[in-house]
Amino acid sequence: MTAWRTAWTAAVILPVAFLAVFFLYPTGTMLWRGIWDGGFDLEGMVEVMTSRRTWLVTGQTLVQAALGTIGAILVGVPGAYILYRCSFPFQKAARALATIPFVLPTVVVGVAFRSLLGRGGTLEFLGLDQTITAVILALVFFNYAVVVRTVGSMWQSLDPQAVQAARTLGASPRRAFLTVTLPQLAPAIASSGAIVFLFCSTSYGLVRTLGSPGYGTLETEIWRQSTSLLDNRTAAILSLLQIVIVIATLLVSERLSSRVGRLNLRNHHTTPLTKGDVIPAGITALTILTLIAAPLLSLIARSFRVGDGWGLENYRLLRTSGTGFAGGATVVEAIGNSLRIGLIATVLSLIIGIPLALVLSRSVRGPAAAGQSVLAGAILLPLGVSAVTVGFGFSIALDSPPLDLRNSPLLVPIAQAVVALPLVVRSLTPTLSAIAPGRREAAATLGASPWRVLATIDGPFLLRGLGVAVGFAYATSLGEFGATSFLARPDNQTLPVMIVRLLGRPGESNYGMAMAGAVVLALLAASIMAAAEAARKDTR
Numbered sequence: 001m002t003a004w005r006t007a008w009t010a011a012v013i014l015p016v017a018f019l020a021v022f023f024l025y026p027t028g029t030m031l032w033r034g035i036w037d038g039g040f041d042l043e044g045m046v047e048v049m050t051s052r053r054t055w056l057v058t059g060q061t062l063v064q065a066a067l068g069t070i071g072a073i074l075v076g077v078p079g080a081y082i083l084y085r086c087s088f089p090f091q092k093a094a095r096a097l098a099t100i101p102f103v104l105p106t107v108v109v110g111v112a113f114r115s116l117l118g119r120g121g122t123l124e125f126l127g128l129d130q131t132i133t134a135v136i137l138a139l140v141f142f143n144y145a146v147v148v149r150t151v152g153s154m155w156q157s158l159d160p161q162a163v164q165a166a167r168t169l170g171a172s173p174r175r176a177f178l179t180v181t182l183p184q185l186a187p188a189i190a191s192s193g194a195i196v197f198l199f200c201s202t203s204y205g206l207v208r209t210l211g212s213p214g215y216g217t218l219e220t221e222i223w224r225q226s227t228s229l230l231d232n233r234t235a236a237i238l239s240l241l242q243i244v245i246v247i248a249t250l251l252v253s254e255r256l257s258s259r260v261g262r263l264n265l266r267n268h269h270t271t272p273l274t275k276g277d278v279i280p281a282g283i284t285a286l287t288i289l290t291l292i293a294a295p296l297l298s299l300i301a302r303s304f305r306v307g308d309g310w311g312l313e314n315y316r317l318l319r320t321s322g323t324g325f326a327g328g329a330t331v332v333e334a335i336g337n338s339l340r341i342g343l344i345a346t347v348l349s350l351i352i353g354i355p356l357a358l359v360l361s362r363s364v365r366g367p368a369a370a371g372q373s374v375l376a377g378a379i380l381l382p383l384g385v386s387a388v389t390v391g392f393g394f395s396i397a398l399d400s401p402p403l404d405l406r407n408s409p410l411l412v413p414i415a416q417a418v419v420a421l422p423l424v425v426r427s428l429t430p431t432l433s434a435i436a437p438g439r440r441e442a443a444a445t446l447g448a449s450p451w452r453v454l455a456t457i458d459g460p461f462l463l464r465g466l467g468v469a470v471g472f473a474y475a476t477s478l479g480e481f482g483a484t485s486f487l488a489r490p491d492n493q494t495l496p497v498m499i500v501r502l503l504g505r506p507g508e509s510n511y512g513m514a515m516a517g518a519v520v521l522a523l524l525a526a527s528i529m530a531a532a533e534a535a536r537k538d539t540r
Contacts, residue, residue: 004450011355015379015421018352021403023382023418026393033396034236041233048237053215058241061217064132065200068139072196073189075140075287076147078280084152086277087270097288100296102145103529104522105479107496110209111518112295113138114503115302119511122298130211138206141291143196150192151185158184160269173276198249202242202386205481208500218242219388219482226392227486239389246386299522303515307508314512318520322502323509328490331517334498339524341494342477345416349473350466352417353424358458360425361432376429383422387482390418395486412492415483420473427472431465432458471532475525495521 035041048054082088083095101109115121118129128134158181166176204219212220218238226235273281306313317323318331329337360376382390394415398405405411435457443453481496488497495517502514 008359011359012375015352015356016375018421019378019381019418022394022414023385023390025403026397027385027389028393029397030232030236030389030393031240034233034240044233045237048234049241053221054238054241056215057218057221057238060132060215061201061219062245064135064139064217065197067136068143068200069193069197071136071140072143072147073193075283075291076144076192077151077185077189078283079144079148079287080150080152080155081280082273082277082284083148084156085270086273086281088273094284094288097292098148099145100526101141101292102143103475103526104142105481105496105525106142106203106205107209107479107481107499108299108518108522108525109138109142109295110206111499111503111514112299113141113210115515116295116298120302120305122294130213132213135207135210135213137291138210138295139200139203141295142203142206143199144287144292146196146199147189147192150195151188154185154188155181156269158269160271194249194252198246201245201249202388202482204386204388205479205496205500208481208485209503218245219386222388222392223485226395232396235392239392242389243385250383296522299515300519303512303519305515306512314509314516317509317513318516320513322505322513323507329493329498331495331498331502331513334493334495334517335520335524337492338478338495338521341413341416341492342474344410344413345420345477346470346473348413348417349420349424350469353421353428353469353473354462357425357428357432358454358462360429361435363437379425380422382418387415387419387480388486391415391483391486394483409492412484412487412494413477415487416477416480417473419480419483420476423472423476424469427469428462428465431461435461467532467534471529475528475532478528479521479525 035045079098083091083098104112113134114129117123117126117134121129128137162180162184163176166180167173171179201217202219204217204223207217207220208223215221216224218241222235222238222242225231225238303314304310304312318335321328321330356375356379360372360379362372364372394405394411397403398411405414440453440457443457444450448456479496480494481500484494485497485500488494493501499514499517499521502510502517
């Protein structure tokens with residue numbers, strides 16, 4: 001029994017220590033240096049916060065995020081209706097196509113839009129390459145699936161009798177939608193909108209890939225201040241400003257999500273497409289064909305374009321580090337680095353996340369319940385701070401004793417594990433919480449030891465959720481760019497970092513290599529998520 005209690009104590013202490021050392025310490029050190037200079041640096045803080053550029057960058061960040069959110073909702077709500085409330089041939093294929101953007105790394109999304117709108121692209125004549133409009137379109141592309149899946153799942157479960165009653169009383173389809181359906185969907189639309197706004201305001205990789213047009217965003221400005229201007233104080237204060245924005249968005253999202261549970265939901269209900277669905281069907285088809293499929297097809301085609309012809313030269317050049325550049329990792333080596341670093345980060349996040357998920361899934365009372373709630377909130381803290389801030393904190397806090405990890409091969413994997421840990425815990429906890437406490441009690445009553453109960457009752461449920469957790473952690477680590485761009489050394493660059501650097505170099509071959517590298521990264525991320533989804537289905 002002593003070993004059992006020791007194990008549970010370690011399951012609590014291990015993640016708390018991990019977060020304290022590799023999240024709170026770097027982030028706190030970074031913020032401290034921003035506001036403390038031999039005393040509270042009020043003057044410096046006022047100087048940054050009253051700077052015209054600070055508010056121009058903040059304004060562009062918020063406006064871009066707001067327009068991206070509005071765009072995703074405008075095209076996502078009709079998509080949610082067609083793809084989830086209606087039934088038609090090849091519906092599953094259409095849903096899968098609509099979901100693809102969200103499983104792609106942000107760097108791939110940015111490169112796909114560069115291939116479509118940039119030099120040599122099909123829509124080059126529009127002159128949108130490296131513009132704010134291109135960023136907003138890419139944000140809508142990336143977040144379309146969030147709105148479709150969130151609102152669609154709710155729409156599919158709404159009781160149809162309320163709408164039928166309104167129609168019987170003489171309401172037109174439009175009036176029935178506005179007065180009956182839309183109010184019921186409003187919490188789901190608002191909740192997904194808050195999540196999309198959060199993603200849009202922290203899309204560092206996407207904005208960097210698209211050239212950081214205009215004044216850039218808070219994240220690109222943090223990167224510029226810390227790496228180009230070496231002004232860590234300004235970067236730290238901007239990080240603090242971004243944390244406030246992100247936390248406020250998370251609070252709004254949490255509040256809106258809690259309202260969804262008050263609706264009266266039924267089993268899934270779908271109806272065949274009718275003539276009255278022509279407008280939402282047309283919007284959905286146009287969105288999938290132009291906004292979703294066109295950039296992806298353009299990226300694939302552009303990766304095979306060599307001069308005026310076609311070929312595999314861009315893929316053959318992946319064995320080099322790029323034209324006109326000597327030294328550093330080749331793209332193939334960067335692929336290997338990404339796979340290796342992502343694997344280490346996944347293992348680290350599972351070592352920390354599995355015991356924590358077991359702790360959070362237990363039903364407890366009294367002071368233990370309060371402690372469990374605090375722990376559940378603490379593990380979500382990395383979601384409230386952007387990966388750029390995490391990477392910036394690592395770069396200035398873990399470069400000197402007592403924690404000097406500058407040359408450690410574990411520096412990047414640990415940073416990626418911090419980013420992936422909340423996803424692992426959020427994937428496993430609901431599955432483990434679904435176990436009825438009576439099953440464990442019955443096994444214990446029949447004489448099973450606590451370790452046997454853990455293996456025979458929790459074990460199968462844990463395996464059921466492990467595939468998704470591994471998929472989320474590995475795919476997130478594989479495409480992670482925000483923190484890695486601060487920490488990767490020339491000899492251990494990852495594929496997303498290498499792609500962005502190739503885009504920034506002159507030369508047609510470098511541009512083609514970036515396209516080919518983005519295709520490889522997209523295939524790796526999609527394959528990992530597909531394998532994780534298959535593993536989840538196999539365990540049902």
